[in-house]
Amino acid sequence: MMRPQFAFSGILIGLSVLVACKTDKKEEPNPETPEEVVFAVETGASQIPYLIIDTQGTDIKNEPKVSAELKIYVEKTPVQSAHIGIEYRGSTSFRLSDKKSYGIETWAEDGSDTQVSFFGLPEEEDWILMGHVVNEEEGYIFDRTLMYHQFGYQLFEAMGRYASRTEFVELQIDDDYKGVYVFMEKLKRDKNRIDIKKLEPGDVLADEITGGYILKIDKTAGGDLNINQPLEYFENNWEDDARYTEDISFRSYYDINGQPMAFDPYGEPYHANMYLETYFLYEYPKAAEITAAQKNYIQTYIRDFETALLADDFSTEVRTYTDFVDLSSFVDFFILNEVVRNVDAYRLSTYLYKDRGGKLNMGPVWDLNIGYDNGGRVPIDGWVINYNQYVGSDAWMVPFWWPRLMEDPVFRAAVKTRWTSLRGGTLSTVSLKAMVDATASYLLENGAVDRNYERWGKAIGVDYGASIASLKAYLEERTQWMDGQISAF
Incomplete structure (x- = not known):
C-alpha cells in the first residue's frame, strides 16, 4: 500500500507531494535493535506513521507546555524519537471538540528549543498535531473526510504559495489512542515557512522598519x-x-x-x-x-x-x-x-x-x-x-x-x-477529484479511517464513502458555479 502519487497533465506538476507530501522520502528504520512496543490499537501493516507521546503521567495543560517524549513508528518500526513540550491548542475547537489538538515544541534535554526535522520537512521547533472536531454529546463532526485542512493546504502549495506542510499520522498519548491527526507546521517567521526578514527591537531606521x-x-x-x-x-x-x-x-x-x-x-x-x-x-x-x-x-x-x-x-x-x-x-x-x-x-x-x-x-x-x-x-x-x-x-x-x-x-x-x-490544471475538476480519491484511498487502505471512527463518533455514525462522494460532488458544483461567475468578470 504505497502513499498516493499523482501524474496529471498540464500545470499540475508538483502534486506528487500530495497527501503525505513526501512520498519519495520514506523513513529508514532505526539501526538499533527495535524495542518491544505494544500499540493501543492494532495497526497491521499500516504505512501511516504512528506517534506515541509519553507524558510520564503529567497532565497536559492549555499552557505552559509540559515535558514529554515522542516516538515515531512506521510499520511498527521505530524511526525517530524526540524530547518535546506539549500543550493543548485552539480556543473554540478546544471547547467544542472531544478530540483535542496539540501544539508541540522540540526541546533539548535542558528544556531549550531545538530544531528537528520530521518526515523530511525542514528543521524547526514548532509543530501542530491537528485533530478533527468531534462533539459526541451534541452529535456533530466538522470534517468527516479527515482531509479538509490537508487538502486545502496542498492546493495552495500547488498554486505556488507557501502553506503549512502536512503529514497524516495516528496518535497515541500514553495508553490512549487518539485517532487520525494531521501533523503540520506551525505558521511563523522562518526561511522555510513565512520567509521574511527578522525584525529586531533596534530596527527603527527608515529602511529597516519596513519589515518583516x-x-x-x-x-x-x-x-x-x-x-x-x-x-x-x-x-x-x-x-x-x-x-x-x-x-x-x-x-x-x-x-x-x-x-x-x-x-x-x-x-x-x-x-x-x-x-x-x-x-x-x-x-x-x-x-x-x-x-x-x-x-x-x-x-x-x-x-x-x-x-x-x-x-x-x-x-x-x-x-x-x-x-x-x-x-x-x-x-x-x-x-x-x-x-x-x-x-x-x-x-x-x-x-x-x-x-x-x-x-x-x-x-x-x-x-x-x-x-x-x-x-x-x-x-x-x-x-x-x-x-x-x-x-x-x-x-x-x-x-x-x-x-x-x-x-x-x-x-x-x-x-x-x-x-x-x-x-486548466491544478483546479480542474479531474485533478480535484483525483486528489480526494488518492487521499481517501491512502487512509482507507491503511485502516486509519476505521480505527479513527472506532475511537470517535461511533454513536454519531459516519459513512465515509458517502462523505467522500459528497466532497467530490461539492467541489464539482462549486467550481462550476465559480466558472460561471468569473467568466462574466
Whole structure:
C-alpha cells in the first residue's frame, strides 16, 4: 500500500507531494535493535506513521507546555524519537471538540528549543498535531473526510504559495489512542515557512522598519492573552475570544462598511458594536517584543492602504491601493478560500505578512475545518466574501476590503486570468477529484479511517464513502458555479 502519487497533465506538476507530501522520502528504520512496543490499537501493516507521546503521567495543560517524549513508528518500526513540550491548542475547537489538538515544541534535554526535522520537512521547533472536531454529546463532526485542512493546504502549495506542510499520522498519548491527526507546521517567521526578514527591537531606521511583519485577523484566545488558569477555565472562557487590548492588537480605522470608526477601540468583549470592528493581532514580532515605533509603522501602513482602497476611482485607470499590496497574493487567497468555501476566511484565522521593503501579502491560508460541503452559512452559489449578507449577527465579520476589491475591474480581471489558468490544471475538476480519491484511498487502505471512527463518533455514525462522494460532488458544483461567475468578470 504505497502513499498516493499523482501524474496529471498540464500545470499540475508538483502534486506528487500530495497527501503525505513526501512520498519519495520514506523513513529508514532505526539501526538499533527495535524495542518491544505494544500499540493501543492494532495497526497491521499500516504505512501511516504512528506517534506515541509519553507524558510520564503529567497532565497536559492549555499552557505552559509540559515535558514529554515522542516516538515515531512506521510499520511498527521505530524511526525517530524526540524530547518535546506539549500543550493543548485552539480556543473554540478546544471547547467544542472531544478530540483535542496539540501544539508541540522540540526541546533539548535542558528544556531549550531545538530544531528537528520530521518526515523530511525542514528543521524547526514548532509543530501542530491537528485533530478533527468531534462533539459526541451534541452529535456533530466538522470534517468527516479527515482531509479538509490537508487538502486545502496542498492546493495552495500547488498554486505556488507557501502553506503549512502536512503529514497524516495516528496518535497515541500514553495508553490512549487518539485517532487520525494531521501533523503540520506551525505558521511563523522562518526561511522555510513565512520567509521574511527578522525584525529586531533596534530596527527603527527608515529602511529597516519596513519589515518583516506578520499580522493575524482572529480571536484573541490561544496564546495571545497568556492566561494562567486551570484547564477547566478554558472549557468556557468565551469572553477571552474577544478581549482585544492595545498591547496585543490594533483596530482598523474603518468599520466593515468602509466608514471611519465612530467609537473608541478595545471595548468590552461582545459589546453591541463589536461586529463593526476589525482587529489586527501582532503575530511577528510578538506583542511582547514589537516596539512602539514598529507598531506605529505597521498601523500607519495598513491605514494608508485602506484609505487608498476606499479613495481610488475604479472608473479610471489609476490605482494607488496597489502601491501597498501584492495583488497576486490577494487573488490567490481569494480563489483558494472561495473554492473550499471557508466560512472563517477573511474574518478569522487570517494571516497577512509584509517583508522588508515589500508590500502587504495575504496568507498563508489557515484553518479550513468549517468549509467545503460543510460550509452552510454561505450558500454554494454565493461568495464567502459576502458573508456579512448571509450572517448578520456574528461578532466577527468580513472587512470591507473584499467587497470593495470585487468592485474593481483590475482585481476582477486578475482573478479571471488566474482562475482560467488554474482551471486548466491544478483546479480542474479531474485533478480535484483525483486528489480526494488518492487521499481517501491512502487512509482507507491503511485502516486509519476505521480505527479513527472506532475511537470517535461511533454513536454519531459516519459513512465515509458517502462523505467522500459528497466532497467530490461539492467541489464539482462549486467550481462550476465559480466558472460561471468569473467568466462574466
